[in-house]
Amino acid sequence: MSFWASGAGLSMRIDLLSDGIEWGIFSNAVKTIAKSMGVKSFIIAGGDDFPNICTYCEKYVDKIYKYGWFMPILPAHPHCHHFIDIYLEES
Numbered sequence: 001m002s003f004w005a006s007g008a009g010l011s012m013r014i015d016l017l018s019d020g021i022e023w024g025i026f027s028n029a030v031k032t033i034a035k036s037m038g039v040k041s042f043i044i045a046g047g048d049d050f051p052n053i054c055t056y057c058e059k060y061v062d063k064i065y066k067y068g069w070f071m072p073i074l075p076a077h078p079h080c081h082h083f084i085d086i087y088l089e090e091s
């Protein structure tokens, strides 16, 4: 039996899925709430507290996106702790 079909493997898969769902919901909530509040910019954040910063997401961190621009879908992969946050412009 492969690891992923074993009890430990199945529970790890569920963990990864729930982790991904949580971060995904957060990012979508930010986008939805921000729109109704007139927020115009977003920033890709997260990952700082985790030793294994994603090499895939690294290039997106701290990038600023205007509302309506294409933004990466986050989380991008299992163990991804990056998310979309509201970016407040200095006035």
Ligand SMILES: [Zn+2]
Pocket (backbone or CB within 6 Å): 054, 056, 057, 075, 076, 077, 079, 080, 081, 082
């Ligand atoms: Zn990532």
